Amino acid sequence: MLYFKPWKIALIIAFAVLSVAFALPNAFDSEQVDGWPDFLPKRQIVLGLDLQGGAHLLLQVERDSLVEDRIEALRDDVRRTLRTERIGYTGLGAQGETVQLRIRDLDRLDEAETLLTGLSVPINPLQLGGQAPDVAVDVATDGLARLTLTEDGIDARLAQAVEQSIEVIRRRIDQLGTTEPTIQREGQDRVLVQVPGLGDPQRLKDILGQTAALSFHLLSDEMSPQQAVQSRAPAGTRLLYSVDDPPIPYLVQSRALITGDQLADAQPGFDQQTQEAIVSFRFNTSGATTFGQATTENVGRPFAIVLDDEVISAPVIREPILGGSGQISGNFTPELANDLAILLRAGALPAELTIVEERTVGPGLGADSIAAGEIAGVIGAIGVLLFMGLSYGLFGLFANVALFVNISLIIAALSVLGATLTLPGIAGIVLTVGMAVDSNVLIFERIREEVRRGRKTIMAIDVGFREALRTILDANITTLIAAVILFQLGSGPVRGFAVTLAIGIVTTVFTAYTMTRLMIALWVKSRRPKALPI
Secondary structure, three states, X not given: OOOOOHHHXXXXXXXXXXXXXXXXXXXXXXXXXXOOOOOXXXXXXXXXXXXXXXXXXXXXXXXHHHHHHHHHHHHHHHHHHHHHOOOOEEEEEEEOOEEEEEEXXXXXHHHHHHHHHOOOOEOOHHHHOOXXXXXXXXXXXXXXXXXXEOHHHHHHHHHHHHHHHHHHHHHHHHHOOOOOOEEEEEOOOEEEEEEEOOOOHHHHHHHHOOOOOEEEEEEOOOOXXXXXXXXXXXXXXXXXXXXXXXXXXXXXXXXXXXXXXXXXXXXEEEOOOOOOEEEEEEEOHHHXXXXXXXHHHOOOXXXXXXXXXXXXXXXXXXXOOOOOEEEEEEEEOHHHHHHHHHHHXXXXXXXXXXXXXXXXXXXXXXXXXXXXXXHHHHHHHHXXXXXXXXXXXXHHHHHHHHHHHHHHHHHHHHHHHOOEEOHHHHHHHHHHHHHHHHHHHHHHHHHHHHHHOOOOHHHHHHHHHHHHHHHHHHHXXXXXHHHHHHXXXXXXXXXXXXXXXXXXXXXXXXXXXXXXXXHHHHHHHHHOOOOOOO
């Protein structure tokens, strides 16, 4: 077992050198590393929220907002469907999770019930194990009809909204230029967001707290906005206010000409004539066609650009807009225009999000943690080096070299993989160091036993490594299984601990067994000792 082919020796040494090279950038500042030649490794470990500071938000998808949106859509569908089929009704309204109306023509009650039942949407058959309606329809013989949202339907829409919110949040945060954010589901209706290194947590809240639902609506001429303020908006219209101070009321048609779902791009910029900050947008092919057709049919009419139920501007359609692009102006600052462009590019949230937990970790706390970790690491390393050197002499020195390579391998692997290092991750590395030292102790004690039994030098080393290998593998494989389970079932810092522990186990087996054995083999080959210095 002490014989290594030349190519194996070269491969092991090259692997050790490369590990040190890929770990080295972490010993320097990022600015210093940026100045290195391009052929050198430059990737550094991404520090987690607890090591470099940042923002921690726990967001909740508002169930009431989802229900309200679904009820509003259902009420519009009922109105449009019955009007299309010319079935008379009265008293259309909504209360809680129910839309209620009364069919006036009792002779067409069955037809009305069939139409209303058709408004129900089958909900997530994959998760619920089969199709089920999201609306329960009850039509009485006296014409009273109730359409009530089912709990399964609401739960399914809530689950979909959480998954869609995670994707939208991820796209928005990516636009901020941050690295390695943590965005994951928490429970049934919450989303955990951690952004390490973000220096402006308030901007993160502003970005995530806005639904960014963009839509274009024609202004209604059924009555003036002032009349709607004093009475109520006619059916099929909505009374919205502008973002001005004081806000200006607008009576808009409920049905949107087009929504922001069909946007292909949005960019901040400046108006060439007024030099005001604006947001230029461009629709995709389908959206451009729809927008061009809508503007062609409504030349001369004013329309409102609405963002989250607020009118940003209400220009008049002077001519058909056939190119599929336009611009939004609204007394923006350059930063607001940039944020709005980010929101439009990332898409609208499916429902309102509220912040239920907020924490900001300052970079000073992370720096203190790193400094404390460095001091503890130095003290621990010195203790280990002294212990191994005093206990096993030259073999202890070999073990220390292998331990150095082991730590370099872990750091290099974390850098290359782009993994995020957190305080629990550091704990995983420290635990790995202990296991590496323990593995070498097992090997060296086995060699000592063989020497006491009178075996010759090479035989004692050979048997010592062979017998200890089984114990080392047993201990590390069981720990690796535990790390895999932690990674699968855990989240956040627990996963970080599992990743560093799993990487450390693999590198420990390599360095404690192969690296140490190679160094001892080379020493035996060169010195041909009669007795072991152990």
